[in-house]
Amino acid sequence: MIELQHLTKRYGGTLAVDDLSFKVEPGHVTGFLGPNGAGKSTTMRLILGLDAPTSGQALVNGRRYTSIAKPMHEVGALLDAGAVHGGRSAYNHLLSLARTNDIGPTRVAEVLDQVGLAGVARKRVGGFSLGMKQRLGIASALLGDPAVLMFDEPVNGLDPDGVRWIRDLMRSLAAEGRTILLSSHLMSEMALTAERIIIVGRGKLIAEATVTELTAHYPSLEDAYMALTAGSVQYGASR
Ligand SMILES: Nc1ncnc2c1ncn2[C@@H]1O[C@H](COP(=O)(O)OP(=O)(O)OP(=O)(O)O)[C@@H](O)[C@H]1O
Known part of the structure; x- marks a missing residue:
């Protein structure tokens, strides 16, 4: 809530x-x-x-975001799909987010599949269309399986x-x-x-x-x- x-x-x-x-x-x-x-x-x-x-x-x-210990597990968000490092692959982008939040690579593969980007997971994000970036942003939001x-x-x-x-x-x-x-x-x-x-x-x-x-x-x-x-x-x- x-x-x-x-x-x-x-x-x-x-x-x-x-x-x-x-x-x-x-x-x-x-x-x-x-x-x-x-x-x-x-x-x-x-x-x-x-x-x-x-x-x-x-x-x-019930808590302010800044006081949540593992925020990615409680709340996920897509605010600006363009705010990603274009030189990284979709997989590496998500993996680096996952690592800093104690989330394993299996979950990265799962969310890539869920948003329909599994086939382009190793491609550079810089070459993605806006729609693909939106899907990647949604994958980031889902990574921690937040409520x-x-x-x-x-x-x-x-x-x-x-x-x-x-x-x-x-x-x-x-x-x-x-x-x-x-x-x-x-x-x-x-x-x-x-x-x-x-x-x-x-x-x-x-x-x-x-x-x-x-x-x-x-x-x-x-x-x-x-x-x-x-x-x-x-x-x-x-x-
Ligand atoms: N960092 C900022 N510095 C100064 N003004 C800001 C800043 N962020 C937002 N604003 C101003 O606050 C108001 C609300 O902007 P906001 O982006 O939250 O609206 P929005 O409802 O999301 O609009 P849109 O539908 O166009 O995305 C606007 O007048 C905007 O110019």
């Missing part, structure tokens, strides 16, 4: 995350939606301890086959009882993948509801999103 308690992050004059409180429960996919600059990536970075909150806190299974997983726009760059694969993977990981927080701008895809939705705008919580609840009041998830975020779309403005 992920729990945010009055989480706030200010960068100079920009309030990227503004007093955000919500829980992400296990057992279903929770979609994390919001216009560009709404604070989704910053929230995920704060949950992962990659940045420190200005105030409030983010807890993973909590976060994915920031994992569908980016994937072909239709890959999009469906992500949908099935997210749903099966949730069905195993894991906590899944998934951000995406593709509303039709989100409607097929997620059961619960959290919408943020300008760093604040706008809505927290099930897809069923949202689509009972609006013709589609996209319509619900458009109506709820009208007024929250802004590009680079200080606030």
Whole structure:
């Protein structure tokens, strides 16, 4: 489970995350939606301890990320698929991550197989397409077999086959009882993948509801999103 308690992050004059409180429960996919600059990536970075909150806190299974002894075994994340060393093979990239987390090479082979990269495991990551890098990022997130997983726009760059694969993977990981927080701008895809939705705008919580609840009041998830975020779309403005 992920729990945010009055989480706030200010960068100079920009309030990227503004007093955000919500829980992400296990057992279903929770979609994390919001216009560009709404604070989704910053929230995920704060949950992962990659940045420190200005105030409030983010807890993973009741603890701050920085106090978890073996973080890869509790929470996995794909934030930026491009953030890999291009000169390494997919296998070596994962193996080096595994070694620093007491994970054996058998698990590396398993996750490569799970994400469909077993056939290119020895190829340099620098030659990978964006979709292949997304798959590698997902493999990294899965490496420690964590109960909590976060994915920031994992569908980016994937072909239709890959999009469906992500949908099935997210749903099966949730069905195993894991906590899944998934951000995406593709509303039709989100409607097929997620059961619960959290919408943020300008760093604040706008809505927290099930897809069923949202689509009972609006013709589609996209319509619900458009109506709820009208007024929250802004590009680079200080606030
Ligand atoms: N390191 C940083 N320094 C300064 N400002 C930042 C930093 N990181 C994020 N911001 C600002 O915080 C706000 C929230 O950005 P964030 O990337 O979290 O939004 P997002 O919802 O993930 O957007 P997108 O959908 O475009 O990925 C933006 O105004 C952004 O410019």
